[in-house]
Amino acid sequence: MSRAPVVTAGLLLAILLGTGPAAAKQPATAAEPNTQVPAGNRHYAASGFPDRIVASPAQDAARGFGVSWRTDAAVSAPVLEWVLAGDSPDVGTPTRVAATTQPLDTENGRAHYHRADVTGLQPDTLYLWRVQGKDTWSAWNQLRTAGSAAQPLTLLYFGDTQNKNLSHVSRVLRAGLKAAPQARLSLFAGDLVSGGDGQDDSEWGEWFAAAGWLPQETVVAPAIGNHEYFEEFEDTPQERRVLGRHWPVTFALPRNGVDAADTSTYWFDYQGVRIAVLDGTSALDLGTAQAQAAWLDKVLADNPHPWSIVLLHQPFYSPREGRENAELRDVLLPVVRRHQVDLVLQGHDHTYGRRGEGQAATPQFIVTVAGPKQYRLSAQARASMAPVGEDTQLFQVLQLDPQHLRYEARTVTGRLYDGFELTRDANGRKQKTELTDGRIAPRDCTRAQTLKGRADRCWE
Incomplete structure (x- = not known):
């Protein structure tokens, strides 16, 4: 004879309060806010403590x-x-x-x-x-500090963090540091926060809370995203993009960018690689594409190192439906090709996608996402990129020495999602080898819509 389950007073109370095992099986009914800070709370107000x-x-x-x-x-x-x-x-x-x-x-x-x-x-x-x-x-x-160009280097690369940094992004950043504890450099491809909701400072507070010790134990080099700007005079004829007030003061970046975007473009050398950081929002919306192209041409022209990376927010080739960044391809891409840039690291589209150009080993164009906001891939991306991915939080580990560049994209649980190795011979010629052992199958979104009812996204 079957027996009814025993429900203790403690278990009954947990179920009624929504914390017991029965509650755990219930689906979420509402999307999380961007921060865990209640309205009007000043948890992240500055104090005398740094x-x-x-x-x-x-x-x-x-x-x-x-x-x-x-x-x-x-x-x-x-x-x-x-x-x-x-x-x-x-x-x-x-x-x-x-x-x-x-x-x-x-x-x-x-x-x-x-x-x-x-x-x-x-x-x-x-x-x-x-x-x-x-x-x-x-x-x-x-x-x-960085070593010589001959020494091996490990660095981390993250796509957009942007939303729910403390709740969802923190585990991605922790997973990256656990996978590459020897990393000295962390690259972020823009949209670190969402902004524009009256809680910008609390969002930045939660980005730092999510990052933990990473910003002090590695040097952080971010690209600026469109969410680090805000819309002034929105929905009027005078509407324009304006640089957010947090960006110029939050990071102590090199002061060597192009005059037209002097706080959001910069370059630096790090142990065998020259890294140039562009401002895609300024190029697309503020008319600085030509000035950035001329600046990038000079930065890459005298690169003494075996490798080069361009970091920016908006992709040259967008994997999301309905997005085209034609001016980036028309104005800046020729510079990337002319100087045989190895990697173009990007964000913005909240999906994963990688592509090259024909049979050439370089450049490799990569779009990735660290945060929980997830979009859907376009049919064009599925036809022109491999691998691609939806509904997946990722971090990337890069390992470089003078002859080899190894790239791995891993899910937040540590599984290998994408990988390749570039090999450089004595004449500077490069070959690409795909890393397939242990790589999981590309992931697709299985939801018809988000919790807010949006069919154009997978999660938000």
Whole structure:
């Protein structure tokens, strides 16, 4: 004779409260908000304690790096301290670098953002550094400068994080660091936050909360996305794109970009690779494509390294239905081809897709996504790219030495989704080999619509 299941008082209470096993089987009925911050809550307001601490590469990343951090308005012109790393808690006498300070007013009140540039360092050397707040300091952070072009390099590459950073993106960034604990550099392909919803500062707060120690233990090099801009005079004849106020103060990026987009374009050398970062939004919407092309031509013309990477937000070849970035292909793509760029790393379309050009090994054009917002692929993408993917959060690990470049795209659970290796001979000629062992099958979206009822997306 079958027996009825025993329901304890504790289990009954859990079910009634929506926390028990019965509740766990119930489907979600509403999409999550972009942040976990309740309306009107100022959880991410600045204080006297330094936060949002992020290191970025100097133009010559073997000799220095820049650091940005935030405090409340009581702190102006604080200092950064750095010293050679050692095994003793007695760090010795550090060198001090005075920071410059800029104010920023947001929904969380006024904050002061500080920037310090560390110079005169030695290549491939581990340094300790910390930043000052009001009568307090950050933790001591360890960061190793770039080595020579002959040394192997591991770096991480992430597509759009953008939405639900604390809730969903944090595990992608953690998975990347676990897969490549030796990584020294992290590239982000724009749209780090969504913005424009009156909670921009809380979104940035959750991006840093999601990133954890990554912005201090690796140098972070982001491209700017369209969501780092905002629409001024929206729905009027005067509507225009305006650079968001967080972007210029959040990162201490090299100041070597094109004049027409001087806070959102830059380049740097890192251990055998030259990386040029473009501003696709400015090129497409603000008329700077020609100026960026001329600048990129000069940056790539004197590249002494065996490898080159172009990082930007909007793809040259879009895998999403209904998107065309023709001006990027018309104006900037010829420069990429002329200088035989190896990788073009992109985001924006919230899907996965990779393609080359004919039988040539390079360039390889890649679009990927780290965040939970997921779009659908176009028929053109399925016909012209391989592999492609929907409904998948990914991170990428790149390993480079003078003769080899190995690329792996992995799902958030660590499974190999895509991979290839470029081999460079003594004459600079390159061959591509697909990495197929252990690669999972391409993934498609199985949902008819999102929780908000959108059929053009897979998840949001």
